[in-house]
Amino acid sequence: MRWMNKLLLVFIVSLLGISCEAQKSRSNKLQTYVNEFVSDSCFYSAGIGIVVSDVKTGKNLASNQAHLALTPASTQKLITTAAALEILGSNYQFTTQIETDGELLKNGTLAGNLIVKGFGDPTLGSKYFENEKPIEQLIAEKIKALGIRKIQGKILADASYIEAKIPATWIWEDIGNYYGAIPNGLSFHDNMYSLFFSSGKAGTATQLTKTEPQNTGLVFNNQVISSAVNRDLAYIFGGNTSNQRRIEGSIPQNRAQFKVKGALLQPKNSLIESLNQSFLKVGISIENKVFPAKERSLLLNLNSPKLKDIITLTNQKSINLFADHLLFEIGAKESGKASWENGIEAVKNFWNQKGLPTKYLSLYDGCGLSHFNAVSADFFDQVLRIMYRSRYSNEFSSSLPVSGISGTLKSFGRNSDLQGNWKAKTGSMTGVRTYCGYLTTKSGKEYGVTILINNYSCSSSAVNIKLLTLLNQLYNS
Structure with missing residues (x-):
C-alpha cells in the first residue's frame, strides 16, 4: 500500500507541474505577443504602457512599461466614473429646484420672480436622455398645475453652485468647441x-x-x-x-x-430664453417687473436620471461634460464645494484609500481632455481589478462600450472573435490611442487589458489594425 501512496503522490506532483508549466507557457506566449506589438516600427518613438492581467486572481500575465505615466485621453473617464459609483452610489440623482421669492395670490398671480436653481445636473435638457417632452415644457406645465397664470417678475437662473471655469491646461483648439463644454451650476x-x-x-x-x-x-x-x-x-x-x-x-x-x-459658457441664458417661450405657450404671462431679492420658497424639485444611467452614457458616448460634472459632484460630496480642484483631490484620495499609488498620478480634469493628465497602465489595471470585485461591478462593466456592438467600439472588431467579448473604454487625441477594459477569451478566462499609446508615427487606421491583431491574439491564447 505504501508504494501505491508514493506512486499517487508522484502522479499528483506531476500534474501540478504540468499545470504550472502550462500557465507559464501561456504567460510567456502573452508576453511574446506584447513584445511583438511594441517592437513594431510604428511605435519606434512612442511611449507604450501595457498590462494584461487575470482579473480573478490578480496575476500579471504580460506587460510593457506598466509604470510609465502616459496621456490617457478619454480612458481617464474610467477613473472618474468608477470613483463616482463608489462615492455617490449607483442610484444617486442630481437635483434642480424651481423657487420663488414672491407670493402666489388667489387670482393665480405670482407677485415676484420665479428662480431656477441648479445643483450641477449635467442632464437637464440633454439630447442624450430622450423625454416625451422638452424639460422647459415640462417645467412650464408643472408651474401651471400649481395654479400660476401670471408672473409679475422675471424668470431668473441661479447657477452659483458651480463657478464655471475653463481649466488652464486645456488647449486653445479645444475650449471653444462642443467637446470643451465645462460644468455649470445650471x-x-x-x-x-x-x-x-x-x-x-x-x-x-x-x-x-x-x-x-x-x-x-x-x-x-x-x-x-x-x-x-x-x-x-x-x-x-x-x-x-x-x-x-x-x-x-x-x-x-x-x-x-x-x-x-x-x-456655451452661459447656458442659463439659453434656459431662460427657452422657459420664457414655453411659459407663453402654456398660457402663463410674464411681466418682467423688477422685484427686490427676498427669501425664497420651494415650488418644485426636478431629479436627474440615476447615476448608473449617466455613467453608462458617459463611457459609451465618451461625454466630457458628464465626466467633469461627476468630478465636481464628487468634490462637493467630499469637501462641501463643487470645483475642479476639490474634485481632483477627492478622486485621488479615494483611490489612495483603495491602496493605489497616486504619487505619480497627474489629473487635471475628469474627462481626459487635458494633455497634462498622466496615468500608468498599472494604475488602470488596478482600477479594473478593484471594480471587478466591487458591489457596483455590474454597473461599471455594463457601462463600457462593447466591441462590434455599442458605443465607441461599435465598429471595432465587428464580425471578428472580439465582437461581444471585448468591453473597454477608448481614448484618442492627436498621437494618442488608449484602451482599457475586460476581455473574455476563447477559453472563458477574463483578462483586464490596458493599452496606452502616446506619439505613434503611423496612421490611426494602421494603429487600429495592429490593436485588433494583438487583442485577437490575447483572445485566442
Whole structure:
C-alpha cells in the first residue's frame, strides 16, 4: 500500500507541474505577443504602457512599461466614473429646484420672480436622455398645475453652485468647441450651441446663417471656407474672458446648411430664453417687473436620471461634460464645494484609500481632455481589478462600450472573435490611442487589458489594425 501512496503522490506532483508549466507557457506566449506589438516600427518613438492581467486572481500575465505615466485621453473617464459609483452610489440623482421669492395670490398671480436653481445636473435638457417632452415644457406645465397664470417678475437662473471655469491646461483648439463644454451650476442642452453655415465652391467664403439658441451671448467672426474635403474641419476659438468667437477652418462645399457645434459658457441664458417661450405657450404671462431679492420658497424639485444611467452614457458616448460634472459632484460630496480642484483631490484620495499609488498620478480634469493628465497602465489595471470585485461591478462593466456592438467600439472588431467579448473604454487625441477594459477569451478566462499609446508615427487606421491583431491574439491564447 505504501508504494501505491508514493506512486499517487508522484502522479499528483506531476500534474501540478504540468499545470504550472502550462500557465507559464501561456504567460510567456502573452508576453511574446506584447513584445511583438511594441517592437513594431510604428511605435519606434512612442511611449507604450501595457498590462494584461487575470482579473480573478490578480496575476500579471504580460506587460510593457506598466509604470510609465502616459496621456490617457478619454480612458481617464474610467477613473472618474468608477470613483463616482463608489462615492455617490449607483442610484444617486442630481437635483434642480424651481423657487420663488414672491407670493402666489388667489387670482393665480405670482407677485415676484420665479428662480431656477441648479445643483450641477449635467442632464437637464440633454439630447442624450430622450423625454416625451422638452424639460422647459415640462417645467412650464408643472408651474401651471400649481395654479400660476401670471408672473409679475422675471424668470431668473441661479447657477452659483458651480463657478464655471475653463481649466488652464486645456488647449486653445479645444475650449471653444462642443467637446470643451465645462460644468455649470445650471447646465442646459449639454452646454452647447449650434452654428449653421451655407457653403459654395471650394475655396470660397462661407456664410453664417443662424445660431441655435438665438441668445448665445457671443459675437462671431466667421473665417470658415468651403472645401472639397467632405468633413467638418471648422474650429471655434475663444475662452471665458471674452464673448468674441473666431471660427476658422473649412466645411464641405456646396451645402445649403451645415451645422458646427460650440461650447456655451452661459447656458442659463439659453434656459431662460427657452422657459420664457414655453411659459407663453402654456398660457402663463410674464411681466418682467423688477422685484427686490427676498427669501425664497420651494415650488418644485426636478431629479436627474440615476447615476448608473449617466455613467453608462458617459463611457459609451465618451461625454466630457458628464465626466467633469461627476468630478465636481464628487468634490462637493467630499469637501462641501463643487470645483475642479476639490474634485481632483477627492478622486485621488479615494483611490489612495483603495491602496493605489497616486504619487505619480497627474489629473487635471475628469474627462481626459487635458494633455497634462498622466496615468500608468498599472494604475488602470488596478482600477479594473478593484471594480471587478466591487458591489457596483455590474454597473461599471455594463457601462463600457462593447466591441462590434455599442458605443465607441461599435465598429471595432465587428464580425471578428472580439465582437461581444471585448468591453473597454477608448481614448484618442492627436498621437494618442488608449484602451482599457475586460476581455473574455476563447477559453472563458477574463483578462483586464490596458493599452496606452502616446506619439505613434503611423496612421490611426494602421494603429487600429495592429490593436485588433494583438487583442485577437490575447483572445485566442
